[in-house]
Amino acid sequence: MKILLFGYGNIDRQDDGVAWHVLRGVAERYGVILPVFPEETTTEITETLTSTYALQLTPESAEWVSQFDKVIFIDAHTGSIEELLHVEELGSNFQTSPFTHHLTPQTCLALAESLYGKAPQAIIVSVRGYEFGFSQILSAQTRELAMQAIRKIVIYIDQSGD
């Protein structure tokens, strides 16, 4: 079972980049130290667990995603989603925005399925963000929620057989 941890967001905009902090925390639980600042690196945390980070999802992400059995997308959200920690199973479903090149994880899965014939099982774990200024420091609330997200993701990975 090959699992991909796929975090995305802008770490220069505080809580928007919480996914990087979560990725580092998960990697640390498996004894791997990721750099302080993401370099678009892909890291093999274990033989079956890989992590990657991006500012945002892109069409090319679909090819990468299609090579895994399970993908855990990690993101942030605002008050438009009620839960402080949102976990949801995702299906492949094309979604577009009229105003930007924004790509959602569902779209990424849809592209993987359509272009490469395989959409992995996927969940999204998103953390409530509170502050989105020009800083790399998480708000206190989001930092606490990030710790919960790390625990939840580790349990999910372990229950997936890794």
Added chain:
Amino acid sequence: MVTQKITIEPVTRIEGHAKVTIHMNADGNVDHAYLHVNEFRGFEKFCEGRMVFEMPTITPRICGICPVSHHLAAAKAGDEVYGAPPPRPANLLRELMHMGQIIQSHGMHFFELAGPDLLLGFDADPAIRNVVGLIQANADLALKAVNLRKFGQEIISTLGGRRVHPVFAVPGGVNKALVSAERDQIFSGYHKALDTVKLGIQIIKGWAEANQEDINKFAVFPTGYLGLVKAGNTLDLYDGDVRLIDAAGQQLELFDGRTYLDYIAEHVENWSYLKFPYYKKLGFPQGVYRVGPLGRMNASDRMSTPLADAEMKVFKAMNPGKPIENTLHFHYARLIEALHAVEKVAVLLDDPDILSTDLLNTRHNYKGEGVGVIEAPRGTLWHHYWANENGQIQKVNLIVATGNNNWAMSKAVDSVAKTYINGQVVREGLLNRVEAAVRAHDPCLSCSTHAVGQMPIVVEVLDQQGNLTQTITRGE
């Protein structure tokens, strides 16, 4: 009398996005429509106090959509601040990276964002009017489109070490040479990229021929046009002087981009956070202009690569001697630029200086102020820095590409709404046309943030008392 107000609002995480409001009159026709932009401009303030040499790595974080454009504009402004013009090989490599950005951005826009509207139809079921529908209709084309974008991205990552926030251009030059194996690797993708763009041009021309009626009534209006040109009014995406023409095609100005404050001013409206740049001498709104592919194509007379130049002649023959005003022709213009960018990659790779290691001018003649101007995929981008004697930023002014098109996008929304929406019930296909009017400009309002989930579009029809009479929601 009952009036209605329709709102199209993408639900986003924070600032940096837009909504459309359409105000209906008592007869059920559109009275007027606006595009409201809630763009966050705090980044300029954020840069104050930073060092000029840091700006090429800081400013790309404004946006994940066109980080290379900000990276290079910042480096160009830094060249000026330090009085250190880069050696020729460094400029060639910067231009090569920029071509990668143009290819990936234009490729993605046409094939994956605008393509579904054009190829599957504005009135097609939204469930299939998307890139997945496009894949089902033509899987081979879709894969070619992804590979075209990848070709552009790999140029960027080869030079910059990463695709999104490159570390490459520095004031006075660049910090990495291209080696022959990398040159050969990039060139190995050239022919396929060229074929894909040619195919795209065939598609858009076929579509235009079949949809002439729509093209001729879809947001066609006069403005000025602005873009960078070199000698002979040759379109240039990396460097050159700024050429501004009027709605009749006559040159208004040809000026050094560093003097932009003498020519360009910004108007403020109380319904949008994004300012409206205009040509000072004509005032607002008479002096508004369009940038991006349509603006550049109209503001120039020729292109420096043969296939794109030939295609430009076909483009300009649609309205001989005058600008092309049709908003939907942004798409055709965009593909001609993509063709030029792919051709230019081959030209640059073939230049004897491209493998040179003379990459950095270390002899500074410090000036303390600098302007960098470049053609980002979606239009002309200015970075202007004022620094103290230590190279610490005191003030920053940015005029971003999408800002230059602000008036035109709102006008396009107004025009399309008036043309297509009448009667009491607003159909989904009509809503999509309004979106398409914005999308044609390929605006970037992202401000480096994103949102969980998609951005559902909600259209609300309200009567004068604010009672909801109709709702269209798509994509939740």
